[in-house]
Amino acid sequence: MGHTTPFSRGPLPVSPAAVDPALVPCRTLNSGAKIPAIGLGTFGSDRVPHREVAEAVRYAACIGYRHFDCASVYGNEAEIGASFERILADGVRREDLWITSKLWNDKHGEEDVLASCEQSLADLRLDYLDLYLIHWPFPNFHPPGCDVSSRSPDAKPYIHGNYMRTWRKMEELVDRGLVRHIGTSNMTIPKLKLVLRDARIKPAVNEMELHPHFQQPELFRFVLDNGMHPIGYCPIGSPGRPERDRTPQDTSPTEDSVIASIARRHGIHPALVCVKWAVQRGQVAIPFSTNPRHMLNNLLAVMSEPLAQEEMDAIAKLDRNCRLVKGQVFLWKDNQSWEDLWDPGGKITPP
Numbered sequence: 001m002g003h004t005t006p007f008s009r010g011p012l013p014v015s016p017a018a019v020d021p022a023l024v025p026c027r028t029l030n031s032g033a034k035i036p037a038i039g040l041g042t043f044g045s046d047r048v049p050h051r052e053v054a055e056a057v058r059y060a061a062c063i064g065y066r067h068f069d070c071a072s073v074y075g076n077e078a079e080i081g082a083s084f085e086r087i088l089a090d091g092v093r094r095e096d097l098w099i100t101s102k103l104w105n106d107k108h109g110e111e112d113v114l115a116s117c118e119q120s121l122a123d124l125r126l127d128y129l130d131l132y133l134i135h136w137p138f139p140n141f142h143p144p145g146c147d148v149s150s151r152s153p154d155a156k157p158y159i160h161g162n163y164m165r166t167w168r169k170m171e172e173l174v175d176r177g178l179v180r181h182i183g184t185s186n187m188t189i190p191k192l193k194l195v196l197r198d199a200r201i202k203p204a205v206n207e208m209e210l211h212p213h214f215q216q217p218e219l220f221r222f223v224l225d226n227g228m229h230p231i232g233y234c235p236i237g238s239p240g241r242p243e244r245d246r247t248p249q250d251t252s253p254t255e256d257s258v259i260a261s262i263a264r265r266h267g268i269h270p271a272l273v274c275v276k277w278a279v280q281r282g283q284v285a286i287p288f289s290t291n292p293r294h295m296l297n298n299l300l301a302v303m304s305e306p307l308a309q310e311e312m313d314a315i316a317k318l319d320r321n322c323r324l325v326k327g328q329v330f331l332w333k334d335n336q337s338w339e340d341l342w343d344p345g346g347k348i349t350p351p
């Protein structure tokens with residue numbers, strides 16, 4: 001298709017300035033397990049071919065990444081699985097990798113959870129996952145790549161009883177040894193309160209959008225105070241997301257003048273200020289990249305000179321409550337606003 005990639009012109013770039021994975025900062029989860037504080041995102045959207053993302057995964061492992069954020073809906077788990085097989089064959093121990101996958105929204109049915117997890121394991125060529133997340137709290141199917149105006153005819157709101165039926169099956173995956181941890185994603189405080197109340201195995205993490213223009217301070221604090229760990233997606237503000245996922249109100253943390261001036265002071269790209277800020281603040285960051293230089297720089301960013309306290313304080317003031325991943329396709333009624341998905345006012349939006 002004429003698409004050239006950093007990897008498509010020949011073999012993997014070798015002998016990069018690899019980082020000792022043992023020196024990459026980790027966070028300790030409630031179970032005592034350690035998760036690398038930076039992982040590689042693997043959502044190529046409709047822009048980056050699956051093979052290129054898979055090559056990036058392999059390259060990332062060469063330079064010291066050990067944490068990979070996958071999902072069945074990204075459509076590339078089979079290609080990434082081939083990379084994991086190579087990574088393990090090259091001598092990386094399975095116990096040194098942290099691999100996350102996610103249950104997609106049309107697989108919330110009790111009979112679907114085990115089969116879906118087994119499919120991800122087969123595609124990824126693994127015996128177990130370190131972390132399995134319910135990707136969204138809404139069981140609504142929409143095809144990958146659809147427009148934000150697309151609606152599922154049988155879309156449903158969050159129904160706690162149904163979510164817990166799915167969660168029970170997630171707990172069973174832990175019991176069966178197929179996954180080591182389970183967690184939530186795209187949740188709100190009122191929803192999490194109910195899950196924490198009713199879960200036999202509490203969520204280990206909540207994956208959520210987090211970047212300097214969308215800091216979610218209340219939810220961030222709630223997650224930590226309740227024994228979970230925040231994993232922040234879109235840490236750079238997702239500059240490569242497709243046009244259909246942009247609105248005129250969206251802002252870009254990498255174009256923020258304060259971030260730019262901090263970047264200049266450190267002699268680094270603004271994206272790296274975002275990555276540093278994320279990990280220094282205490283969330284796990286999962287930046288996506290297939291650019292070898294960006295991948296290495298993102299990893300080095302969390303191992304090099306930290307931001308000064310004044311810089312952290314200045315970034316804390318940049319929050320604009322600017323959610324980029326709004327989730328419009330999950331709306332279940334006409335004339336609803338996407339904000340309804342996020343329980344404004346701290347109460348679950350009624351059906």
Ligand SMILES: NC(=O)c1ccc[n+]([C@@H]2O[C@H](COP(=O)([O-])OP(=O)(O)OC[C@H]3O[C@@H](n4cnc5c(N)ncnc54)[C@H](OP(=O)(O)O)[C@@H]3O)[C@@H](O)[C@H]2O)c1
Nearest residue numbers: 041042043233234235236237238240271287288289290294
């Ligand atoms: N749980 C969920 O619902 C959910 C939702 C969204 C995303 N996610 C996960 O989070 C991951 C990250 O989110 P995202 O991909 O939307 O956004 P992101 O990581 O904020 O941004 C990725 C973009 O930043 C560029 N980039 C990366 N490092 C850079 C650097 N050092 N300098 C300049 N540009 C750089 C990348 O381009 P290059 O390739 O050119 O470097 C890519 O276009 C996803 O891949 C996925 O795994 C989860």
